[in-house]
Amino acid sequence: MTGTFLRGLAAGALGTVVLDAATSLDMALRGRPASSVPERTVDAAAAALDRDVPGRGQVRRNRRSALGALTGIGNGLASGVLASALRSAGVRFPAPLGALVAGGTSMALTDGAVAALGVEDPRTWGREEWLADVLPHLAYGAAVQTVLESVPTDAERAAPVPPPAALTARALLLGVATGGRSSLGFAGPALTAPTRPGAPGHRSRPARVVALASLAGELVADKHPATPDRTQPGALGGRLVAAAVGGTSLAARERVNGALPLVAAVAGGLAGSVGGLRWRRWAASRMPDLQAALLEDAVALGLAAAACLPGRSRPPLVAVPR
Structure with a gap:
């Protein structure tokens, strides 16, 4: 179980780095600004808990930005652990499909939280918004799947039935x-x-x-x-x-x-x-x-x-x- 967990953390960490890199590359190529969704999600989560992000002015903005980034890292790590646990439990997707599932799971967790907290409704997004969301998560899924297949457990070395x-x-x-x-x-x-x-x-x-x-x-x-x-x-x-x-x-x-x-x-x-x-x-x-x-x-x-x-x-x- 420890091996499954650590492998998932490694997969999620690499996937998160790749996702952030893909997002930054998209921003550089298209000249678009960084998304404000992470910070607004932090605000919505704090409001749902009847709390507020402490501080004023730039201090508060810095905290919102940091908490938004930490939320994304947590999502990436958790999704990696989940993918690793599924594989250890006997769920063995072909590599391309596994990448889609891992990336889709991470994206669903993020977008689901955004929708549930009332930050945005993904159903109203246009083509550019969806591309900015889907492509980095596909890169995330590919990285996660690569780690999972590169570090098999003993049980995974047998051909799946x-x-x-x-x-x-x-x-x-x-x-x-x-x-x-x-x-x-x-x-x-x-x-x-x-x-x-x-x-x-x-x-x-x-x-x-x-x-x-x-x-x-x-x-x-x-x-x-x-x-x-x-x-x-x-x-x-x-x-x-x-x-x-x-x-x-x-x-x-x-x-x-x-x-x-x-x-x-x-x-x-x-x-x-x-x-x-x-x-x-x-x-x-x-x-x-x-x-x-x-x-x-x-x-x-x-x-x-x-x-x-x-x-x-x-x-x-x-x-x-x-």
Whole structure:
């Protein structure tokens, strides 16, 4: 685990340097000014915490600039650690796709925070704004992927086992279920995990208790009128992350490459989130909201069971060393 973490820090550090260099090169070529988004994000985050950046005049501006830069560094390091952890967990993307995923993840974290804090709406950006955002993050992703492939763990030296089609389909189903009830991404695999210690995908009793509690809590909270729209940026991002965790967990249980199950689960999570919201809106004028929510509960739980129960006692496939 330490090796995975340190490798992720190294990958994130190199990626951040490359991203900053690409951004500076873009500024030099186009003569554009530095973005004010990092500083405004700091202001918005401070306001959300009912705080203010201390100081006056130039002192305060310097602090805002430094905090904005530190936020970017933290994002880059965290994204690198996440990419390293996914690879150690068996998610092995081809190099070009891995670079896209790493860069896209970092960009999504940044832009998601910007949107959630109300700093800017990325949907209103023009071509130049998107290019200034996408290209440096692609460079970041390429640097991260290079480090990950250059420093493999012992387990990664074996050729990855392709996932069976049935497993990918089950990951898709779990993603749809997670789009309806986000806790199922963790709770589904945890509650159906093998009980034998040391078995692939085994979960401890405390983990099962936490999974059950989180699922029960969401089933109750979903019925509350104040529950936010599941397709809001923050809520949707959380559901997609939960779906990715679920797909990766199913793949880890069978010790196969988790890249395709992860993608399938995320796609299912998006479909389940949008579909569930449309169902509730359609049902709003046709039945009591509680009845619609309970029907959605039943569908989500049924899909999760169909996704997680098969294969739980199947012997794992064995990777072939190269």
